[in-house]
Structures are given as C-alpha cells and as structure tokens.
Amino acid sequence: KQEVTQIPAALSVPEGENLVLNCSFTDSAIYNLQWFRQDPGKGLTSLLLIQSSQREQTSGRLNASLDKSSGRSTLYIAASQPGDSATYLCAVNPVGAGNNRKLIWGLGTSLAVNP
Amino acid sequence: ETGVTQTPRHLVMGMTNKKSLKCEQHLGHNAMYWYKQSAKKPLELMFVYNFKEQTENNSVPSRFSPECPNSSHLFLHLHTLQPEDSALYLCASSQEGGNEQFFGPGTRLTVL
Numbered sequence: 001k002q003e004v005t006q007i008p009a010a011l012s013v014p015e016g017e018n019l020v021l022n023c024s025f026t027d028s029a030i031y032n033l034q035w036f037r038q039d040p041g042k043g044l045t046s047l048l049l050i051q052s053s054q055r056e057q058t059s060g061r062l063n064a065s066l067d068k069s070s071g072r073s074t075l076y077i078a079a080s081q082p083g084d085s086a087t088y089l090c091a092v093n094p095v096g097a098g099n100n101r102k103l104i105w106g107l108g109t110s111l112a113v114n115p
Numbered sequence: 116e117t118g119v120t121q122t123p124r125h126l127v128m129g130m131t132n133k134k135s136l137k138c139e140q141h142l143g144h145n146a147m148y149w150y151k152q153s154a155k156k157p158l159e160l161m162f163v164y165n166f167k168e169q170t171e172n173n174s175v176p177s178r179f180s181p182e183c184p185n186s187s188h189l190f191l192h193l194h195t196l197q198p199e200d201s202a203l204y205l206c207a208s209s210q211e212g213g214n215e216q217f218f219g220p221g222t223r224l225t226v227l
Contacts, residue, residue, distance in 0.1 A: 004157070034215070034216075041203070041221075041223060042221065043119075043205055043218040044205065044207075045218070046216070046218075049215050091158075102163075102171065103158075103160070104157075106157060107155070107156075107157055
C-alpha cells in the first residue's frame with residue numbers, strides 16, 4: 001500500500017535562507033509526483049509535477065527532484081521570502097490508479113518564513 | 116485563479132439541514148473530483164467523474180450525494196450530516212489522460 005510521508009511537519013526559517021522539504025513514498029511504482037502549495041483556508045496550487053522518467057523540475061526559485069528508486073523527492077526553495085509561508089503538500093500518482101488519477105497525499109510541511 | 120470556482124466559500128449547517136456545494140471549471144477539462152480535507156489527515160478522495168460518469172466512489176457515506184450534469188459543473192448534495200463531516204471540501208479538475216489536477220479554493224463546512 002502506497003504511503004507518503006513529509007518531513008518535517010513544520011519549519012520556521014529566517015528570510016533569505018535556502019531550504020529543503022522532503023517527501024518519501026513507499027512504492028516506487030508511480031506515474032508522477034506533484035508538489036502543491038496551500039495557503040491557510042485556501043485551495044491547492046500546483047507548483048511542480050515530475051514524471052517518473054524525470055529527475056527534476058524547476059520553476060523560478062523552486063526546484064523539485066525525484067529519486068524513484070529510493071522513494072524520495074525534495075523541494076528546494078532558494079532565497080526564501082515571507083510570501084513563501086504556506087503548507088507544502090506532496091502527492092504521488094501510483095501505477096494502477098488508471099485514469100482516475102487517485103493521488104496519494106502526504107500531510108504536508110507547514111513553512112513559516114520570518115522577515 | 117486556477118479556473119476552478121467553488122461556492123459557497125463558507126457554510127454552517129445543522130445536522131438536519133440539506134445543502135449543496137457547487138464547483139465549476141472553466142478549463143475545458145473532462146474529469147472532476149471531490150476531496151475532503153480534515154485537520155491532521157491527508158486529503159481524502161471522495162468522488163471522481165470522467166465525462167460526467169462517476170468512476171470512483173471512495174466508500175463515501177450516502178449522506179454525501181454527488182451530481183455532475185455536464186463536464187464543467189459538479190455538485191455535492193449534503194443531508195443529515197454529522198459534526199465529524201466538518202472539513203474543507205475541495206473540488207479539482209483535470210484533462211482526461213492528463214497528469215495535473217487543478218483545485219478550487221474550497222468550501223469550509225461546519226456542521227453543528
């Protein structure tokens with residue numbers, strides 16, 4: 001059974017720091033992995049999607065890596081800003097989910113970037 | 116703005132009330148989803164519709180009744196809910212065969 005774990009559960013850093021959020025999954029048979037951002041009481045915004053054949057994806061100050069064999073992904077945020085404060089969620093799309101795209105979710109990392 | 120809208124944004128209802136949540140997507144997608152997000156729990160997939168047909172019901176109690184009249188609209192009809200049903204209900208859409216789901220802002224539901 002696929003399970004997704006995100007560490008740490010919460011993180012507080014000073015502005016300007018580079019930081020890494022971790023996501024691990026128990027079954028390497030996945031189509032892709034996706035990172036989302038959720039602001040308090042709001043919906044989810046897709047940040048990056050990495051296909052199983054890819055090693056990393058970049059968007060602006062964000063870089064997500066995927067090591068499928070070890071069941072790990074990291075989200076690297078460069079030069080963090082207070083506006084980056086949010087909860088970051090990781091979700092995997094397991095093989096066998098078919099076209100339903102039955103994503104398996106982590107609990108998220110709550111990030112606070114302090115001015 | 117992700118192209119997925121949800122109304123209402125907040126809803127408080129008693130256990131005997133009947134209410135409906137609405138989701139609309141303007142992205143031309145043909146798959147739509149309802150999720151439940153409770154504190155300290157991962158997102159829970161409730162229902163999936165592909166081309167207006169329900170293709171997934173993730174053991175959801177019958178007090179939640181989905182309706183998908185067309186590819187752009189999705190409803191969640193609620194009746195005789197329990198306090199433990201209080202949560203953020205999220206709608207999402209995706210392209211059939213596509214990889215990425217796009218989410219609405221959610222409806223914060225409180226059941227008294």
